[in-house]
Structures are given as structure tokens and as C-alpha cells.
Amino acid sequence: MIALSLAEIAEVVGGQTHDIPDPSVQVTGPVVRDSREVEPGSLFVAFVGEHVDGHDFAAAVVEAGAVALLASRPVGVPAIVVDDVQSALGALARHVVRRLGATLVALTGSAGKTSTKDLIAQVLARKAPTVFTPGSLNNEIGLPLTALSATAETRFLVLEMGARGIGHIRYLADLTPPQIGLVLNVGTAHIGEFGGREQIAQAKGELVEALPSVEDGGVAVLNADDPLVRAMASRTKAKVILFGESGEADVRAENVRLTDSGQPAFSLHTPSGCSEVTMRLYGEHHVSNALAAAAVAHELGMSADEIATALSEAGSLSRWRMEVTERPDGVTIVNDAYNANPESMRAALRALAAMGKGRRTWAVLGKMAELGDEALAEHDAVGRLAVRLNVGKLVAVGGREASWLQLGAYNEGSWGEESVHVSDAQAAVDLLRSELRPGDVVLVKASRSVGLESVAQALVEAGTEGEVAVR
Template sequence: MIALSLAEIADITGGRPHDIPDPSVRITGSVVIDSRQVEAGSLFAAFAGEHVDGHDYAERAVASGAAAVLAARPVGVPAIVVADVEKALGALARAVVERLGTDVVALTGSAGKTSTKDLIAQVLQAHAPTVWTPGSLNNEIGLPLTALRATEETRHLVLEMGARGIGHIDYLTGLTPPRIGLVLNVGTAHIGEFGGREQIAQAKGELVEALPSEADGGVAVLNADDPLVRAMSARTKARTVLFGEADDADVRASEVRMTPAGQPSFTLHTPTGCGEVTLRLYGEHHVSNALAAAAVAHVLGMSVEEIATALSGAGTLSRWRMEVTERADGVTIVNDAYNANPESMRAALRALAAMGGAARADGGRTWAVLGPMAELGDASLAEHDAVGRLAVRLNVSKLVAVGGREASWLQLGAYNEGSWGEESVVVSDAQAAIDLLRSELRPGDVVLVKASRSVGLERVALALLSGEGEVADR
């Protein structure tokens, strides 16, 4: 964060200094909400959570080097006491971003946000100093914490924005007003909470509504291949740039093909020229993500050569998102267990099928270890059934459905599509899946692990990578 005095922070947040002998002392370190992350000169923001109250750790934070605490009540150490810590943190983030004048790029969508954010970050970092959202910290607390990592050297600030309802993105854009807004897609993630895709589109479109006008430099980057996203051009005063495989997209792909390992390759077209891209990521769905990143980079002045080179060198920054690891015994684990919705589940299965081409040539099999997709409401049965059917259509060798009624729906879909033998099985929990796989895997097999975050199915992938139970040639 840029250096600010405690007096300045109190003024920005509307707070009251408490037990602060010298208000001119400056915050020179990071702003953190975990006392274990405190460094010299930090500001520790104390949040009262469901299980832990950060105020109880205020003394520890100061003893570890924090210059002060942002708190809702006096804590016995130097503190700025505010009425609402979350709102104060947001006000501080907005003030810092306004002082810096950095280009703010915000993105949202039903699927692919974090992977695309990571691509944008790596492409822009090759151009100029860039700060971006770590992992999926895309809410009312994570977003300002990310913005507060920006310094005087930061040229680009890339912020992922999530939404759990109407008005959420509007609130986030008020904290860090973007100049460039990217909408990836409108799918069925959280449809049980929103009530329908039209409501999801309404919420996602709040991002483009918040952009400045074209005359003031605002740019809306929209997916030309998603009708609900394309229609958002009517909701913004900003200039519109389209990306996708549609012929009229400003940034588009042609000659899309897959490498034998399942990595996409394509010709990138921008208004300034063409370039060849081969991604290090797995799955054809990353073509759209890469085009979105390329469109943002184009808007910010990068050449097509720079963009193509940066995209081809970009990897996975966030954990458990199509994280591919080959074990010493030749079994490949694809850990995509961070989260799941119908769109991302279908994309992951297609990626598994593409990777399976090389596996089958060596006698290997493809395994889809799938758990429940949460927050689908009345659509849950149909969506799980459809995923089970798709696994069969893609000729996935083995479907392991993990846990509860959703697992039975996954298997039901596979059964109704023609999986009548031992191709699919339901197991009770992650440990049962681990035990099954350890007894059945053989060299050359490829295993996809995917479910909603609440399920914790990453345990399966991590256990299979722990070195225990590796298989011998047979």
C-alpha cells in the first residue's frame, strides 16, 4: 500500500484514533486481516467472524509489527476505531486507488473468472507492473485488500468480482471504480440463489453500467459468443470491444486445435494483426478465457506479438484449477476441485476427454471423480443428470460419483445414457473414492477431480499425489 499516516487513515475512514501517541506514524506495510500475516508497518483490520473475532488478536498483531489496528472498538493497542470495519476498509481502498490513478480492470462471469484473471495478470505483467486478485478473493473484503496492495509503481490493477445477488457488483465497483470492465459469460452458477439466467445477467451487467463513458475512456469487453453478454452493450456508455469466435468479434480465434496433451492452440486475431498461440493450460474452454485476456491487453495498448507471446507462456496461478500433475508411476491427476458449476463441469469433462486420447494410446483410462454442484436450486437434478450423460457421450472410461443424492443423480444420468456395466459407481465420501482409486489405478490413467468447493473433494487429488498407493506396471 502507499504510505499513509494514521491521521490520514482516520480521516478517510471517518474513524477515531485510540491509544495512538503519534498520529503522524505511517502505515508502510500491507493491510491484513490475519494476524499471522502481519509485517513491520502493517495495518491489521480486525473482523468479527462467525468463529473467530479479530479483535482478540489485536495485541498479537501489534507485537508482531503492526503499526495500528482498524477496529470496531478499543482494543488496548494503537487503533483507529470505526463504526464498520468492512466499510472502512472499502473507503480506504477507494481513496488509495483514486490517489494512484492506476488503470482498474474488473471482470466477472459465471465461470472461468479466476482462470481468466490469472491470464490477464500474466499478460499485463509482461507489459507493466500489475497487481491482481489472489485466488478467488473477489468479495467485499478480498477486493479492497487486493486494491490496497497497489503502490506508486502499479500500472494495472486487475480485480475479479463475484456476485451472490443483485447489487453486489454495483457495490464492488463503488469501492474500486473500473475503467475497463470484462464480462465473460452468463451461466447457471448460483442459479438457485438468483432464480434464473436473466437475473444472473442483470447482476453481471452491473459491471458495465458502472463504467465511465467512451469519451472518458471507459471500455466494456464483452463475450460475442454469449447472447446475454453481448446484449449488455446496450447497458453501458463505454466503448464496446467484443471477443470470441464470432466473425464480428474484434478479438477472435481461428484454426482452434488441440495438442495431443489436450492444450489448445489457435490463431489470435486483433485489430492490429495476428499471432499464433499455444496455451500451457488444458481444455478448449481456455480459448475463450485467452481471448478475453487478449482483448483487455489490446485495449491497454499491447501489440499482438506481445499478447501472443505472453499468453503462450502463461500458466496456472491459482490452486486446484485444472492443476495437472503426472505421478512417477505414470498416473496423471487433474485437480480441478476448487469449485464447480454445470458450465465448468462440462468444460472439465471435455478437457479430460481430450487428454484421454494420448492416454488411451498408451493403454490408459480416463477417470472422472465428480461431486455435487451446489446452489443449483430446482435445476440440480437435471444438471447432475446431464453431467452424468455427458461423461458417457465423451467416452470417459470410469465415472466415480461422490456423496449423497447428487452422486446418485450423476450415476443415473450415466446409466440412462447407456452406462450399464462397471463404468460408473457411487461412493459415499472422499475417503471411499481414495480407497477405490488406489486399488484400481494403473500407469497411463488420467484422473479428473471436480466438485463444488463446499464438498472438499481436493482431498482426493491431494491423497493421490501424496505418494501413497502408487501403482506398479500391470
């Protein structure tokens, strides 16, 4: 964070100082909520959770080097006490962002947010110091903590924004007002909470509504291939730039193809020129993500060649998202178990089919959460797609939703041993350990709550007797 005194912070957040001998002492380290992340000069944010109360760590974090706590009650050590810690954290982030000389890029969408954010960060880092959301910390706590990690040297701040209801993105955009806003897509993730795709579009479009006008440098980057996103152009005062495979897109891909290993390649066309891209990531769905990143980079002054080079060299920065491990025995494990929705599940299955040409393929799939009344139909459709893509074997893991996956595959024509329903992760591991053979490709994917990353990790460990290459 940019250096601020405890007195300045107290004024910004409307707090009272307690047990602070010298209010001029500055916070020079990171702002953290996890006591294990405290460094000398830190400000520790004491949240009261369901199981853990951050105030209980007060003495320990000060001993570890924290200058003070942001707390909701006095704790006997230096603290700035406020009525609402979360609101105070947001106010501090808003203050710091306004003082930064950085360009703030915000993005949202139903699928691909984290992968796209990672691509944007890697591309922009070629141009200037860049700070970006770690993992998927895209909510009302993670977003301000990321913003506060920016320093005086930061030139680009890339923030992922998630939403579980109307008004969420409006709130986040008010905390950290973006200059560039990117909307990737409107799908069915969390549709059970929103009530429909139109409501999801309403929520995602709050980002472009928050942008400054064209005259003030606002830019809305919209997916030309998604009608609900493209329609958001009417909801913003900002300049609109379109990306996609549509011929009307300002930044578009032509001659899209997959390499033999399932990595996308395409010709990148921008208003400043054309260049060829061959990505290190897996799956054709990353083309749209790459185009979104390219559109942002173009608006920030990068050439087509610079963008193409950066995209071709970019890797995955976040765990369990199409994380590919080649075992010494020739088995390939694709760990995409961080989360799942119908769009990302279909993309992962298509990537598996591309990677597995000439090889035996396995799809180890679990529940997609928060689909509401669409749950049965969407799980059935994913099971059917696995059959249509000629996936060698579907292993559906878990309870009712997994049984719908297996039933969809069965009804599509997957009989005999082509699909199977197992009760839990351990049963899936036991099955695969006994049946995998060299050359097989295994995709593991489900919603985060299912915890199927344990299956991928167990399979990696089962085949490691030497070094394992993770790409």
C-alpha cells in the first residue's frame, strides 16, 4: 500500500484510535486479514467470522510486525476502531485508489473471469508495473485488499469483480472506480440465485454503467459474440470497443484452430495491426479470453505484435484451472476442479476431446452448484455432450446431480462401461488407479464445494516416482 499514517487512516475510515502512542506512525506494509500474512509495517484487518475472530490474534499480529489493527473494538494493542470493519476497508481502498496514478481495469462475466484477468495482467506487465487480483478474490473483501496492495509504482490495477445479485458490482465499482470495464459473457453461473440470464445481464452491466464518459477516458470492452453483452453498449457513456470472432469486432480472431496438444492458435486482428498467436493454455475457449485481454491492451497503447507475443507466452497463474500435469508413466491429468458452470464444463469437455485425439479420455465430473430449477437439465446436457464428443469414459462423482450427469450420458447412448456413477472422490480415485493406462487423458471438474481437486492430486501422486512437469 502507499504509505499512510495511522492518523490519516483513522480520518479516512471515520475511526477512533486506541492504544496508539504515536498516530504519525505509517503503515508501509501490506493490508491483510490473515494473521499468517503479516509483515513488518502491516495493517491487520480484524474480521469476525463464523468460526474465527480476528481480534483474538491482536497481540500475535503486533508481535509479528503489524503497526495496528483495523478493528470493531479495542484490543489492548494499537488499533483503529470502527463500527463496520468491511465498510472501513472499502473506504480505505477507495481513498488509496484515488491517490494512485494507476489505470484501473475491472472485469466481470459468468465464466472465464480469472483466466482472463491472469492474461490481462501478464500482457500489461510487459508495459508497466501491474497489480492484479490473486486467484478469485473478487468480492467485497478480496477486491479492496487487492486494491490496497498497489504501490506508488503501480501503473495498472486489474480487478476481477464477482456478483451474486443485483447491486453487487455497482458496490464494487464504487469502491474502486474503473477507467476500463470489460464484460466477458452472460451465462448460467449462479442462475439459481439471480433467477434468469436477463437478471445476470442486468447485474454484469452495472460495470459499464459505472464507467466515466468518453470525454473522461472511459472504455467499455464488450463481447461482440454474446448478444446480452453486446447490448450493454446502450448502458454506458464510455467508448465501446468490441472483441470476438464476429467480423464487426474491433479486436477479433481469424483462422482459429487447435494444435495437436489442444492449444489454441489464431490470427489476432486489432485496429493497429495483425499478428499470430499460439497459446500455452489449453482449450478453444481461451480464444475469447485472449481477445478480451488484447482489446484492453490495445486501448492502453500496445501494438498487435506486442500483444501477440505476450499472449503466446502467458501461462496459468491460478491453481486448478486447466492445470495440466504429465505423469512419468504417460498419463495426463487435467485439473480444472476450481469451479464449474454449464459454460465452463462444456469448454473443458471440448478441450479434453482436442487433447485426447488418438488417446483414451476420461471425464471425472461432479455437481455444478447454484443452478436452481435448471440443475437437472444442465447436468443432463453435460452428460450427453460427453458422449457426443466421444469421451472414452464419464465418471460422475457424488449425489443426485452426479446421477443426472450419468443418466444424460446413458440416454445419449452411453451404455455398458462407458459411464459410471460413483459415490465420492475416494471411489473415483480407486476406480481410476485400477484402470488408467499410459497415454490416457483425465479431466477433473466440478463446482468448488465438491472438492474434486483431491482426485486430481491423488492421481498425480499415484504416478510420481520422479519429477512431474506441471504446465
